[in-house]
Amino acid sequence: MARRQCMMFDAMSPEKPDALVPPQLYAGRGAAADRKRGNLRLAADAEQTDWSALVFRVRDHQDRTAFAALFRHFAPRVKAFLMKSGASEALAEECAQDVMATLWQKAKLFDAERASVATWVFTIARNRRIDALRKSRRPEPEDLPWGPEPEPDQAEVFEAQQETERLGAALSQLPLKQRALIERAYFGDLSHSEIAAETGLPLGTIKSRIRLALDRLRQQMDVKATER
Amino acid sequence: MTIKHHLSDELLMAYAAADLPEAFNLVIAAHLSLCDECRARSMAFDALGGAVIEDSTCEMDEGSLAACLARIDGLAQVETAAPRRADAVLPAPLLDYVGGGLDRVKWRAVGMGVRQAILPTGDKGASARLLYIPGGAAMPDHGHRGLELTLVLQGAFRDEADRFGRGDIEIADASVEHTPVAEAGMDCICLAATQGSLKFNALLPRLAQPFFRI
Numbered sequence: 001m002a003r004r005q006c007m008m009f010d011a012m013s014p015e016k017p018d019a020l021v022p023p024q025l026y027a028g029r030g031a032a033a034d035r036k037r038g039n040l041r042l043a044a045d046a047e048q049t050d051w052s053a054l055v056f057r058v059r060d061h062q063d064r065t066a067f068a069a070l071f072r073h074f075a076p077r078v079k080a081f082l083m084k085s086g087a088s089e090a091l092a093e094e095c096a097q098d099v100m101a102t103l104w105q106k107a108k109l110f111d112a113e114r115a116s117v118a119t120w121v122f123t124i125a126r127n128r129r130i131d132a133l134r135k136s137r138r139p140e141p142e143d144l145p146w147g148p149e150p151e152p153d154q155a156e157v158f159e160a161q162q163e164t165e166r167l168g169a170a171l172s173q174l175p176l177k178q179r180a181l182i183e184r185a186y187f188g189d190l191s192h193s194e195i196a197a198e199t200g201l202p203l204g205t206i207k208s209r210i211r212l213a214l215d216r217l218r219q220q221m222d223v224k225a226t227e228r
Numbered sequence: 229m230t231i232k233h234h235l236s237d238e239l240l241m242a243y244a245a246a247d248l249p250e251a252f253n254l255v256i257a258a259h260l261s262l263c264d265e266c267r268a269r270s271m272a273f274d275a276l277g278g279a280v281i282e283d284s285t286c287e288m289d290e291g292s293l294a295a296c297l298a299r300i301d302g303l304a305q306v307e308t309a310a311p312r313r314a315d316a317v318l319p320a321p322l323l324d325y326v327g328g329g330l331d332r333v334k335w336r337a338v339g340m341g342v343r344q345a346i347l348p349t350g351d352k353g354a355s356a357r358l359l360y361i362p363g364g365a366a367m368p369d370h371g372h373r374g375l376e377l378t379l380v381l382q383g384a385f386r387d388e389a390d391r392f393g394r395g396d397i398e399i400a401d402a403s404v405e406h407t408p409v410a411e412a413g414m415d416c417i418c419l420a421a422t423q424g425s426l427k428f429n430a431l432l433p434r435l436a437q438p439f440f441r442i
Contacts, residue, residue, distance in 0.1 A: 062305070064297060071293050080286040093289050097296045104300040109309055114271065119278030126246050126277065137250045137350055138243075139321040141260035141267065143309055160275075167279035186280045188247045 049073070051117035052110075052157050059107035070117070071100050078125045084187045085129050095132050099125050111148035113156040116164035129188070233396040235259060235266045237273075239377075244273035249353025251421035254321060255377040255397070258419055261319035262395040317382050317417060325356070330417075333358055341365045359418045361385065361410040374423030376400045378408075383416035385409060 049069070057066035075096045082092035102124050110120055130138055171179055235243075235256060242248045243256045260267045312320040315329040325347045326332050335343040335358075343360040354375075361367060363383065377399055384393040387406040392398050400406070410416035 059305070064300075067300065068293060068297065071296060074281075075292065075296070076285040076288050077281050077283075079288060080284045081281050083286065084284070093292065096288070097292065097299065100296050101299050101303065104305070105303060106306050108305055108307060115274065116278055118282045119275045122277035122281045123274055125281065126244075130246050138246045138253045139250075139257040139324065141257045141270075142314055142320040143312060144267075147308065163275055164278045164282065167276055168282050171276075171279050171283065182276070183280055183283070185241055185247065186245045186277050188245055 050161075052112040052152075052161065055103070055107055055110050055112070055117055058104060059110070067100075067104060070103065074103075074117070074121050075100050078121060081122075081125055081187070082129055082132070084183075085133065086188070087129070087132060091132060095125075095128050099128050102128070109148065112152045112160060113149065114160065116161040118164045119160070133188075230393075231263045231265065231395040233390070233392055233398060234263065235269070235397060236399060237269070239399070240266065240270050241273050241276075244270065244277055249421075249423070250349040250351050251347075251354035251356035252375070252377060252423075254325065254347070254349065254356050255379050255419055255421045257321040258319045258381075259379050259395070259397050261314070261321060319381075322358075322381075322419060326358075335360055342367065354421050354423045356419065356421045359416075359420055361408075361416040361418070363410050363415050364412040366407055366409045374401065376420060376422045378418050378420045381417045381419060383414040384411040385416050385418070386411060 051070065051073070054063075054066040054070050057063035058070070078099045079092045079096035082095050083089060087095065099121065103121065106124075110117070115123075127138070171182065174182070239248070239252070239256060243253060246253075248256070260270055313323055313329075314320040315323065317330045318326060323329065326345075333345045335345050338344050341362040342365065345358045347356040347358065349356050358381075359367075361383075367385075377397060378392070379397050380392045380394050382394060384391060384396075385408045386392070387398075387408045389406070390398075391411075392408075
């Protein structure tokens, strides 16, 4: 099976050699400095802002001030993401507003134990991108048989946000070429043969944590089922 | 259920990035519905997307926030996710494509007892179909021109190398020529997504290929 798996993307997309988009061109001038500032800003945000708490205020009180804070942070990031995915500035602006309006509408569906706000916003933006750029439909897996907890476990919520930050930090420490590779994959601008199997990112930790949570929840579901 | 054959990181990342043809997305969504292990990995790739989106920013138009605040004014919030149906064989994403449960599948015989139903997918990159292989029967000997994902939904099949049961996913490409055989006993039902079309090694099925769109 290993042979099959490592071969398949070569077979899938022989075009788009890596050399077509030199990383320095892709990243643009001053990217390293931007990144550094970005990380500092991220660190400052992490100290000051509990994004999940703001989503909960939107969820529970339709709090427009909380929404405005979320908008100021996430809307420009969604817009940048969509522009890098090939949307025009006008389309990206419109879609970023759509994504934020969706965040307002779906605040009750946000599961802070399973995903950070950034991760959740990413999934909304990704789906909006599919609609906007009409690449293809993306069927979603079955919903898990449990929804978000009304009172999520604070430690789990904190962990989910920490993970996004740890991933961001790990991402920023990657060699430029490798990092550009991953970002381009998420912008939908990468042939699959270019995606390195070993990125050195701490995905394993998240995976086992989510897996543990799933196991625990499944057990709880079983207990509830036998109690009935 | 013990799933032994899982999705690769490359596929999960491409699914997170929405960078695959619809037919592959469908097989992946169906597998994730059955496999907690891959679902956890998939969520890790979503988290990576969250880190990517955090990483770059730009200017919003003037008045952007005010426009959005006006838009959410009086906008109703969704209370719960719309429930989706699944049946004992077909996971929810497949039901959406079939338009109901297993009894709604419009099978067509393709010879040697094998039946198939092509599922409607929007883009041309790959095609998706359900396959029905009677217990003990062989699929026609075939290779692939591109990537092929096969998810077992009922029964099991074996090829020269492995056994695949419910929930298992087989990832094959142009380098794989194999003869999958359904295990004796329960009939085997699979969901397959194929990039391009299959090429058959025997003369007759090759001639039949244009008619049956295998």
